[in-house]
Amino acid sequence: MTMVEEPATTAPAREVGQSRKRKEDARLITGKTTWTDNMVLPGMLHLAVVRSPVAHAKIANVDVSAAQQAPGVIAVFTGRDFAEEQGSIPCAWPVTPDMVNPGHPSIAVEEVNHVGEAVAVIAARSKAAAMDAVELVDVDYDQLPVVLDMEAAVAEEADLCHDHVESNESFAFVFDAGEAGTGVDTEQVFADAEVVVSRRFVQQRLIPAFMEPRAVVVQPQGDNYTMWSSTQVPHILRLMLAMVTGTPEHKLRVIAPDVGGGFGGKLQVTPEEVISLLVAKRLGKPVKWAETRSESLMSAHHGRDQIQYIDIAADREGNVKGLRCRILSDMGAYLRLVSPGIPILGAFMYVGIYKFPAYRFECRGVFTNKTPTDAYRGAGRPEATFAIERIMDELAVELDMDPLELRRKNWIGAEEFPFTTAAGLEYDSGDYEGATQQALQLLGYDELREEQRRRRESNDPVQLGIGFSTFTEMCGLAPSRVLGSLSYGAGGWEHASIRMLPTGKVEVVTGSSAHGQGHETAWSQLVADELGVPFEDVEVLHGDTSISPRGLDTYGSRSLVVGGAAVVNAAAKVVAKARKVAAHLLEASEDDLEFANGSFAVRGTPGATKSIQEIALATFAAHDFPEGVEPSIDADATFDPVNFSFPHGTHVCAMEVDTETGRVEIRKYACVDDVGTIVNPLIVEGQVHGGLAQGIAQALYEEAVYDADGNLTTGTFVDYLVPSAADLPHFETGHTVHPAPGNPIGAKGIGEAGCIASTPAVVNAALDAVRHLGVSDIRMPLTPERVWRAIHQGGDGGDRATAGTNAYGGAQTETTAGVATDASALGGDR
Amino acid sequence: MTQINVRVDGVSYSDDVEPRTLLVHHLREQLGKVGTVVGCDTSNCGACTVHLDGVAVKSCTVLAVQADGSEVTTIEGLAQNGTLHPMQKAFHDSHGLQCGFCTPGMIMASIDLLTENPSPSETEIREGIEGNLCRCTGYQNIVRAVQQAAAEMSGTQDRTVGNGHVSLAVVDTAAAPHVAGAQS
Ligand code: FES
Numbered sequence A: 001m002t003m004v005e006e007p008a009t010t011a012p013a014r015e016v017g018q019s020r021k022r023k024e025d026a027r028l029i030t031g032k033t034t035w036t037d038n039m040v041l042p043g044m045l046h047l048a049v050v051r052s053p054v055a056h057a058k059i060a061n062v063d064v065s066a067a068q069q070a071p072g073v074i075a076v077f078t079g080r081d082f083a084e085e086q087g088s089i090p091c092a093w094p095v096t097p098d099m100v101n102p103g104h105p106s107i108a109v110e111e112v113n114h115v116g117e118a119v120a121v122i123a124a125r126s127k128a129a130a131m132d133a134v135e136l137v138d139v140d141y142d143q144l145p146v147v148l149d150m151e152a153a154v155a156e157e158a159d160l161c162h163d164h165v166e167s168n169e170s171f172a173f174v175f176d177a178g179e180a181g182t183g184v185d186t187e188q189v190f191a192d193a194e195v196v197v198s199r200r201f202v203q204q205r206l207i208p209a210f211m212e213p214r215a216v217v218v219q220p221q222g223d224n225y226t227m228w229s230s231t232q233v234p235h236i237l238r239l240m241l242a243m244v245t246g247t248p249e250h251k252l253r254v255i256a257p258d259v260g261g262g263f264g265g266k267l268q269v270t271p272e273e274v275i276s277l278l279v280a281k282r283l284g285k286p287v288k289w290a291e292t293r294s295e296s297l298m299s300a301h302h303g304r305d306q307i308q309y310i311d312i313a314a315d316r317e318g319n320v321k322g323l324r325c326r327i328l329s330d331m332g333a334y335l336r337l338v339s340p341g342i343p344i345l346g347a348f349m350y351v352g353i354y355k356f357p358a359y360r361f362e363c364r365g366v367f368t369n370k371t372p373t374d375a376y377r378g379a380g381r382p383e384a385t386f387a388i389e390r391i392m393d394e395l396a397v398e399l400d401m402d403p404l405e406l407r408r409k410n411w412i413g414a415e416e417f418p419f420t421t422a423a424g425l426e427y428d429s430g431d432y433e434g435a436t437q438q439a440l441q442l443l444g445y446d447e448l449r450e451e452q453r454r455r456r457e458s459n460d461p462v463q464l465g466i467g468f469s470t471f472t473e474m475c476g477l478a479p480s481r482v483l484g485s486l487s488y489g490a491g492g493w494e495h496a497s498i499r500m501l502p503t504g505k506v507e508v509v510t511g512s513s514a515h516g517q518g519h520e521t522a523w524s525q526l527v528a529d530e531l532g533v534p535f536e537d538v539e540v541l542h543g544d545t546s547i548s549p550r551g552l553d554t555y556g557s558r559s560l561v562v563g564g565a566a567v568v569n570a571a572a573k574v575v576a577k578a579r580k581v582a583a584h585l586l587e588a589s590e591d592d593l594e595f596a597n598g599s600f601a602v603r604g605t606p607g608a609t610k611s612i613q614e615i616a617l618a619t620f621a622a623h624d625f626p627e628g629v630e631p632s633i634d635a636d637a638t639f640d641p642v643n644f645s646f647p648h649g650t651h652v653c654a655m656e657v658d659t660e661t662g663r664v665e666i667r668k669y670a671c672v673d674d675v676g677t678i679v680n681p682l683i684v685e686g687q688v689h690g691g692l693a694q695g696i697a698q699a700l701y702e703e704a705v706y707d708a709d710g711n712l713t714t715g716t717f718v719d720y721l722v723p724s725a726a727d728l729p730h731f732e733t734g735h736t737v738h739p740a741p742g743n744p745i746g747a748k749g750i751g752e753a754g755c756i757a758s759t760p761a762v763v764n765a766a767l768d769a770v771r772h773l774g775v776s777d778i779r780m781p782l783t784p785e786r787v788w789r790a791i792h793q794g795g796d797g798g799d800r801a802t803a804g805t806n807a808y809g810g811a812q813t814e815t816t817a818g819v820a821t822d823a824s825a826l827g828g829d830r
Numbered sequence B: 001m002t003q004i005n006v007r008v009d010g011v012s013y014s015d016d017v018e019p020r021t022l023l024v025h026h027l028r029e030q031l032g033k034v035g036t037v038v039g040c041d042t043s044n045c046g047a048c049t050v051h052l053d054g055v056a057v058k059s060c061t062v063l064a065v066q067a068d069g070s071e072v073t074t075i076e077g078l079a080q081n082g083t084l085h086p087m088q089k090a091f092h093d094s095h096g097l098q099c100g101f102c103t104p105g106m107i108m109a110s111i112d113l114l115t116e117n118p119s120p121s122e123t124e125i126r127e128g129i130e131g132n133l134c135r136c137t138g139y140q141n142i143v144r145a146v147q148q149a150a151a152e153m154s155g156t157q158d159r160t161v162g163n164g165h166v167s168l169a170v171v172d173t174a175a176a177p178h179v180a181g182a183q184s
């Protein structure tokens, strides 16, 4: 008798590189998905959170009596009720030893520090009853001054965002290449420079706006608690919940079922997750919390929000000499999981692909009475890429050079890899010229430049511009030792195990936690190749701390590069174990065995073969097994990368600007990305498109705006402009392939590239269209209003927010060549 | 409470609903039709799109009582006898989804679009699904999917409908033989 079925398909020569259609689609296109909010448990109570309508106040009194009397309401809890057990939302990344963390209660106890902060929670029989009761909670607030503008917040005598800390500064982080030994003295370089260009760039506040609103379900079973959450990080969440609430880690199980997008926005340990666990514990009943979109936009963490003061030094021939970056990074009201680390993830990327002899980076983390910021697709690297790619264009203008020529003169040559930059990172592989040539062809560069010339000469009201972004990023977070040196609270490895089932089917357990990236498909391809089993015979399990006990989850373009590498290594161990069994069964020496297409064959003995799937059955039976070998060919692997990987690419945008209306429209967008080995071109392509959409949206559409009282005025999808299909162009995409040497797959990571690269290309294109009209900067997003103002009134288009609120009010951008003075200490006013 | 009779995905239901209950909440909470999802509270995202008597509606903007006596088709009722609707198949073929949260609404809206305009241009597709937001895909593969479904549903196999682009990216594998399968 054999329990091994005929293979469902014959595996193609190699799965890696095939555009396999996704396994996960079957449930998603038929409505059979398990979103957290779909879950219903017997006796389940529904939670609704009462949120602060004011940005900064002492809580004088909370009266919950009316809410408690409301029909269907089981209980109402305030911050006081949980003060002893709620701890603080954790911040895992103290970027400096003296970083100030004001503490972050899940439900406010003494004071509220941003609009939308939780002040009470209702538990009721139905969601409607819970939401109705929210209105009945009466909170008295003694209002305090509101701190919103970062530049004002770090000035002398500023009002305080938290009155129990000394200033609004959380940390001041410095990287100096001269001190680190990776470059020469920056100050000296600037003092000696022939040309210095200085700019102030604003990275507006963005909202990740994943399409599935967050939801949490907690089920108590005795002293065990199972939490389902729409999270990117079930493993981190479990650990942190244990540490924050004192619930023993082994009594907690966290499940991320189908998760509808994250983009960094679900890389968090949220107040609502802590609250749900505490209420379930207190009441001994299953509970569910599911947010509305308005709640999500207001209280889930935001992203970006930096002011960047960038100085670049060069000689007259266009050789860059030094780069100096001073960053104000808005933390919002509290430090969340990795809030302080976001700008630090960018700290080493400001030099981009260029050979700067000198580099200095300073970043101050600033508290304001706004929603906390944290990871959003790219996390620090889009900000860095924007700054360097924008300032390179400004330098080109200053030098009267072609922007591409300036880049070419300074970028790392294909023959120079591996190359250690002034920021101390060792870039692994690539060919910037090759990607650029291909991108220019895809765009039809020469014709568009010609058209630009024609439009300019004829004074066409619609002008054309072309903008570049020749970028790299660091992916595959992260070598644990590097994270340790940056004081991050965890490692950067990933875990996988492979279980060979008796019927020859394969279960792959991964510590990555997909939420749209297609791991089930891509991991199946990897394993099909390594084990020589059919793609269909592989099942990928993830996102449940009981099924996948070890993992560090999905963010930072790490899943394939780190998690996939663990899968490949585990498969290699399975083959090594199976080899021993095969040798025994085939009565041959291990050295005489060849493994190919899923079978061991004895060299020189035709017909003597055993498939790995047959060996799985023989291992299950264990009747005839080699002496002293345990009857299992299952294997685990943990992969800790030795270096980051460095995808790169050239993005080119052609932009039409209507000088009469200020309307901008992307005429054509072409990009060529090098993401190393491509496992599934279909999935990679999708990641590029999605990243581009978000990067372009930062340039053109999205901005979280606060009014002077600290209210989010873009609190619904009516005002926060997530682009629709009609707002985005068709993308012309291509790839070059230089495998990453740092992992067995050769992959570099693709989750964030499009988002990191595209924003400066778009802004550079718009500026290229109107620079001859005297415009040298336009603030993002490039709304028609701003573009029109920049063209017709000068300046950078100005603030969309109420004056003086959104931290973008201060200095103007301007350029003057010259030498650094004290006056330029926090801004390029030369 | 008001009693309503609604036929959903071929099954008749008779239920008492509160006057304020939205159709989407009735579908999800009373009928267990959780394939249809809620993505916003301002009728912007389209995640909740279903067909009400054959026409696409955002079920978060329809009261359950307004659906009394009507026929509703959700994403769960689209496949017939285990065979996917051409639009479902096209989304799968073209990788028109990533996280899949927008997908039920996107598919329902796209079918409605083709009912009105069986061979839309790329621009018409983009404008036709403007009321449905997707945060993952950048829409390009959704457009491709709708083009494929349009071709299939109108019986032509010409996938370059309108001003469409259907090809995948150019992959230059010259520097990487392993991508093409030459690596051992
Ligand atoms: S949930 Fe109906 S449009 Fe967003």
Ligand code: FES
Binding pocket: A211, A260, A261, A516, B096, B097, B098, B099, B100, B101, B102, B103, B133, B134, B135, B136, B137
């Ligand atoms: S696939 Fe995720 S929102 Fe569309």
